[in-house]
Amino acid sequence: MPPPDGRRARGDRRRREILSATLRVVERDGVAGVSHRSVAREAGVPTTSTTYYYATLDDLLIATLTWSAEEMAASFREVPLTPAAVARFIADAAGAHRGRTLAEYELYLLAARRPELRPAARRWVSLMAEVAGPRDPVRLRAVLAGLDGLLIQALIADFPPMAEDLEPVVSLLMLGG
Amino acid sequence: MPPPDGRRARGDRRRREILSATLRVVERDGVAGVSHRSVAREAGVPTTSTTYYYATLDDLLIATLTWSAEEMAASFREVPLTPAAVARFIADAAGAHRGRTLAEYELYLLAARRPELRPAARRWVSLMAEVAGPRDPVRLRAVLAGLDGLLIQALIADFPPMAEDLEPVVSLLMLGG
DNA sequence: AGACTAGTGGAACAGGCGTTCAACTTTCTG
DNA sequence: CAGAAAGTTGAACGCCTGTTCCACTAGTCT
Known part of the structure; x- marks a missing residue:
């Protein structure tokens, strides 16, 4: 489990990478194009990375x-x-x-x-x-x-x-x- | 194959039913909630009915x-x-x-x-x-x-x-x- | 009557989805 | 150094998806 959203941690860089990859997906394909897998592809990380930092798709979308x-x-x-x-x-x-x-x-x-x-x-x-x-x-x-x-x-x-x-x-x- | 969109035909009633069911789905769950199956459920018709009159999801969405x-x-x-x-x-x-x-x-x-x-x-x-x-x-x-x-x-x-x-x-x- | 078209609907295919799990490595803490 | 915590990852489960196929009925023309 990742540390709660507010607290700093080692994986801060990856968190930001995932967030900005998500924004790029939204800009390109709209909210409808956002999935754990599409974001992971865009960020160049494995799928499980996105679920590690943002447990559900909603969390990821809201944060982005x-x-x-x-x-x-x-x-x-x-x-x-x-x-x-x-x-x-x-x-x-x-x-x-x-x-x-x-x-x-x-x-x-x-x-x-x-x-x-x-x-x-x-x-x-x-x-x-x-x-x-x-x-x-x-x-x-x-x-x-x-x-x-x-x-x-x-x-x-x-x-x-x-x-x-x-x-x-x-x-x-x-x-x- | 159904007759082209403009021409009248027997299935006109069903066409309208599908259209208004689609609109109800959009109102309830947004465009994201529209699928052949969700619309068919809402309209009380089999799934293939929606694909019969509107070959692709896009056609259905645009018509609606x-x-x-x-x-x-x-x-x-x-x-x-x-x-x-x-x-x-x-x-x-x-x-x-x-x-x-x-x-x-x-x-x-x-x-x-x-x-x-x-x-x-x-x-x-x-x-x-x-x-x-x-x-x-x-x-x-x-x-x-x-x-x-x-x-x-x-x-x-x-x-x-x-x-x-x-x-x-x-x-x-x-x-x- | 026969042929043809519109309409109906069950079943299935391949593919993407969210999410979970378990195994592993790295980094921090005492 | 040992143990805990944080981070990383491939594989997998079950579900829903768009779409196609095929068998079938109901009307409509000649």
Whole structure:
């Protein structure tokens, strides 16, 4: 039996390797493509390694998505709160970082069915709220919803939108008509 | 071999039964829960029936989600374009019709990975655009994104939001600050 | 009536799955 | 150094999967 998740141990490196291999599988094939065996193949370790550190598939999935959401929220911290910068962030999320963004939204939907994933799914929402400071809460909710919607609609467009096309919409959302 | 999808035939009733059974499975267990066998069980027909009418699982899934999206878009047609009515629609979608709405968003994410599903996924977006008439396109995109975001965030809330709480946010989105 | 097609359904194949087990090596601890 | 704990691994169990095959019935045409 491995030591409990929080405690440090010798196998920390492998733990991380498994986690990042899982994320790569999710990005490539979606949550549906995650199995002990597919993750083990991707990480180049035997199958039993993944079950050793994460007893069930659920544990593995939850650990991966939680960690990924933390990283994504952290990366949003760097974005200046100007319409142009936010538009660029959205364009990148649907373009260069498309796989990662897809993983994030698979987390959303999984969270809708599994309460234990909800704090992780809401992390970037609450981060945004914190960054925006104590503004008008109604406007804040509208902006948050708008950005989420722009992101998800960008994912199902035939071509990822360009930052310049997004910018006026983001501007309208953030600054008001 | 069954007659091609468009042509009428004797087995039309069963076709519909299989489709609606599939939708029930998606609502209950998500897209991941759909298999020839689980659908056949739900519909009370032998396993081979589902493969007879929909040769592959993909065919079945695509037919189901497309049909469901059409129904959902049609139901939105009835909603008056006032903030209060739209807020009520969102609250119901995350409350009473939660399973159906979840199915809709699983379609979204599947569409991100499979281009053939994208027209169906965008159906309600383009319907909204048509209903709204030739307004300011920037505002239109902002409103559409905002409604999508409100919906998806409502799905990962611990309690579905009430229409009264949604109404000012919807109002801000639709009418501007 | 005979031929043909649509529809029905039981059985089976090969393959992937989650998970467990037991044997083994490495590393830490007293 | 001895013993415990942590880590590693191949093999295996039973289950579910997508799909195919084949035998069969019920309607529909000529």
